[in-house]
Amino acid sequence: MAYADLNENELSNLHETVSHEYAEMKARNLSLNMARGKPAAAQLDLSMPMLSLLSSADDCIAEDGTDCRNYGVLEGLPEARRLMAELLDDEPDNVIVGGNASLTMMFDTVSWFWTFGTLGSKPWREYDSVKWICLVPGYDRHFAITEHFGFEMIPVELGAGGPNMDEVERIAASDERVKGIWCVPKYSNPSGATYSDEVVRRLASMPCAADDFRIIWDNAYAVHHLFDDEADQDQLLDIGAACREAGNPDRYVKFGSTSKVTLPGAGIAAMAASPANIADLKKHLTISTISGDKMNQLRHVKFLRDGTGIAAHMRKHAAIMRPKFELVDRKLTEGLSDVGECSWLRPRGGYFVSFDAPEGTAKRIVALAKEAGVVMTGAGATWPHGNDPHDSNIRIAPSLPPVEELEEALDVFICCVKLAYLEKLIG
Amino acid sequence: MAYADLNENELSNLHETVSHEYAEMKARNLSLNMARGKPAAAQLDLSMPMLSLLSSADDCIAEDGTDCRNYGVLEGLPEARRLMAELLDDEPDNVIVGGNASLTMMFDTVSWFWTFGTLGSKPWREYDSVKWICLVPGYDRHFAITEHFGFEMIPVELGAGGPNMDEVERIAASDERVKGIWCVPKYSNPSGATYSDEVVRRLASMPCAADDFRIIWDNAYAVHHLFDDEADQDQLLDIGAACREAGNPDRYVKFGSTSKVTLPGAGIAAMAASPANIADLKKHLTISTISGDKMNQLRHVKFLRDGTGIAAHMRKHAAIMRPKFELVDRKLTEGLSDVGECSWLRPRGGYFVSFDAPEGTAKRIVALAKEAGVVMTGAGATWPHGNDPHDSNIRIAPSLPPVEELEEALDVFICCVKLAYLEKLIG
Numbered sequence: 001m002a003y004a005d006l007n008e009n010e011l012s013n014l015h016e017t018v019s020h021e022y023a024e025m026k027a028r029n030l031s032l033n034m035a036r037g038k039p040a041a042a043q044l045d046l047s048m049p050m051l052s053l054l055s056s057a058d059d060c061i062a063e064d065g066t067d068c069r070n071y072g073v074l075e076g077l078p079e080a081r082r083l084m085a086e087l088l089d090d091e092p093d094n095v096i097v098g099g100n101a102s103l104t105m106m107f108d109t110v111s112w113f114w115t116f117g118t119l120g121s122k123p124w125r126e127y128d129s130v131k132w133i134c135l136v137p138g139y140d141r142h143f144a145i146t147e148h149f150g151f152e153m154i155p156v157e158l159g160a161g162g163p164n165m166d167e168v169e170r171i172a173a174s175d176e177r178v179k180g181i182w183c184v185p186k187y188s189n190p191s192g193a194t195y196s197d198e199v200v201r202r203l204a205s206m207p208c209a210a211d212d213f214r215i216i217w218d219n220a221y222a223v224h225h226l227f228d229d230e231a232d233q234d235q236l237l238d239i240g241a242a243c244r245e246a247g248n249p250d251r252y253v254k255f256g257s258t259s260k261v262t263l264p265g266a267g268i269a270a271m272a273a274s275p276a277n278i279a280d281l282k283k284h285l286t287i288s289t290i291s292g293d294k295m296n297q298l299r300h301v302k303f304l305r306d307g308t309g310i311a312a313h314m315r316k317h318a319a320i321m322r323p324k325f326e327l328v329d330r331k332l333t334e335g336l337s338d339v340g341e342c343s344w345l346r347p348r349g350g351y352f353v354s355f356d357a358p359e360g361t362a363k364r365i366v367a368l369a370k371e372a373g374v375v376m377t378g379a380g381a382t383w384p385h386g387n388d389p390h391d392s393n394i395r396i397a398p399s400l401p402p403v404e405e406l407e408e409a410l411d412v413f414i415c416c417v418k419l420a421y422l423e424k425l426i427g
Numbered sequence: 428m429a430y431a432d433l434n435e436n437e438l439s440n441l442h443e444t445v446s447h448e449y450a451e452m453k454a455r456n457l458s459l460n461m462a463r464g465k466p467a468a469a470q471l472d473l474s475m476p477m478l479s480l481l482s483s484a485d486d487c488i489a490e491d492g493t494d495c496r497n498y499g500v501l502e503g504l505p506e507a508r509r510l511m512a513e514l515l516d517d518e519p520d521n522v523i524v525g526g527n528a529s530l531t532m533m534f535d536t537v538s539w540f541w542t543f544g545t546l547g548s549k550p551w552r553e554y555d556s557v558k559w560i561c562l563v564p565g566y567d568r569h570f571a572i573t574e575h576f577g578f579e580m581i582p583v584e585l586g587a588g589g590p591n592m593d594e595v596e597r598i599a600a601s602d603e604r605v606k607g608i609w610c611v612p613k614y615s616n617p618s619g620a621t622y623s624d625e626v627v628r629r630l631a632s633m634p635c636a637a638d639d640f641r642i643i644w645d646n647a648y649a650v651h652h653l654f655d656d657e658a659d660q661d662q663l664l665d666i667g668a669a670c671r672e673a674g675n676p677d678r679y680v681k682f683g684s685t686s687k688v689t690l691p692g693a694g695i696a697a698m699a700a701s702p703a704n705i706a707d708l709k710k711h712l713t714i715s716t717i718s719g720d721k722m723n724q725l726r727h728v729k730f731l732r733d734g735t736g737i738a739a740h741m742r743k744h745a746a747i748m749r750p751k752f753e754l755v756d757r758k759l760t761e762g763l764s765d766v767g768e769c770s771w772l773r774p775r776g777g778y779f780v781s782f783d784a785p786e787g788t789a790k791r792i793v794a795l796a797k798e799a800g801v802v803m804t805g806a807g808a809t810w811p812h813g814n815d816p817h818d819s820n821i822r823i824a825p826s827l828p829p830v831e832e833l834e835e836a837l838d839v840f841i842c843c844v845k846l847a848y849l850e851k852l853i854g
Binding site for chain 2: 036038039041044045047048051052054055056057067068069070071072099100101103104107108111114115125141144145148149259263264265266284287288289290291292293294295296
């Protein structure tokens, strides 16, 4: 029977039982982590051969003869641009390979639009306010960038097939100070949603009050499928092609990296955009750097080779990740299907399970879990300013702990959900 | 006899001879480069063993147990901060290890001061104009950053012992919109000058109209001596200690990198500043990145170990660089001592020889050299906006070409100096 249907006495008894269970778990002094989307050690091991690919001076020569050990090549090695073009679903000529973090490339891009404008537009800093569409639940580090520059963040609901496009269209058309939108279009962080073709086309073609409206297309999980069979993999329409078709070729900037392909923090990041946007951004990039780390670019090219190589490598990741996602779904189903008011998604890729707890309990759940030694992403982190008005959404990150630890952490989590919900119902 | 003392007939004859010599050189279809401060291949070879230091998963564990293959550690590994503290003459706690380029860290620092202010000061963008002291001859990429943000750049002469401090003090005290100064305090780019203790103390203690005046202390050549004997090495007073002593502890931000210690573009960069400045800058850094490349940090620590290890490694660089600098001085002396109106410095470290040609001939010399297949740094590049009012200073970068090629390139250069000067005298 769902908790909401229980009478006062039943709730009280159940609360006693669950409290007892919680106390026992706490007594075990656990130290488990389901907070951030970090690959497990077993996944990192997959990329160890990459580290030994450059050992002689000859190994360090790029295909055009460039000695990768020396200065130069602002936009990245040709072969690295080709590799990252596969990840970004774009042409190598439209790709800039950067440093170790797509986050930094996104920060810089927003910073440069704000400071200098884009393609000759008025710099965004000259407006009395800048507004930005933030899909919720979403990625906290995206929201942190727009918050840092003082943008007004407008939350719009993200569903299974993408954002609520009626809302997005209404807002984008309403005010020239609405300058953009954060998108994680495939296996979205945290819901796992992939935008439908219709959503991509509507984003590309919608009328915007601002000529310099920009879609920040963070395709962080482009190749991060959980299943090997193509029928079980999400497909995403290319935003670049859609924008060109719609006559808005400069509306998007794509980002991606190998952080969760090879090594987080030691991978390579890249962006792709229209020739006009790339030329514009290079004006700033050429002032701020000489080039990314070409040695690491070359290591990646030699290791991953091409799209086929990336896909083969990602299947090895999937073999490690899949059992964890299956475990999350099984444990939540077993533990919570009778409780009611809880829902979660079963993504086919990415790094997260988005969990919706009974309204008004998320903060309490995360606090209870922490007290019992299980670190979760902060409740509310998936909303701008960390403020979930429903206090409901929690991001579960199952990748880092080994399966046994994950199982233990989920037991604690489920217990905390029950306890917080019971506390709410008892009042 | 100096060219200036020759009569019209003698000049004309000499012009014919030198023109003929130049034509012969041009006919050789050379392709030589003395343009940028790139290490030679032999220098890059010195760091090859570094590339094989991380091959097993165990190799990738930092001293505090951090798995360097995964996300985290914003400010850099403790051992990497310790290593870079030796290079920056500071405490590890005051050090942030960044990505592959100190240029990027400087760009970001200026950008963040401009956008957000520093230690609570008014953001620089809110002033009607921002002014900046640019020592000349200086580093073109520094000037490019302040130009990019629209700062008014005020050139001040840099002599053998550092800047003309009377001028620097006068300007810094004159206007609260004067917000800082670019400094390459040791083996300066391009003159090779090292600031005297008195200069460092005056920079640290001078009254500034702006409370948030900042010395950008780009100690790019901190350990880049040409000679092994300490008596033949320049010593630099620590700007941090000097600023603390003077009661201006937050006035400086230091930068450095291993770009010319290990591999350019594949090294590690770092900054050091007062605890207050570091805390302030980290507020922005934590939004723009998760961490630098810790794998590369660990590689560097394992390879260079500490200050003693760095010094030993730099002696190997010096053995390659020293003959080239000696060759430059010998060739210029042999070729130009009779010509007159030419002067150059004999630096004891760094990457450049600063050459002053007869006034009004530098652009012509560089153009002539280019026509004859020898690429030099653009004339004027050592001045803000690339505009040397004397059209005299040329930066010679002897590091990249092998000795035989360098000799050939210098022959061309000397011929071009003579020809341009003769053209000027003949009128």
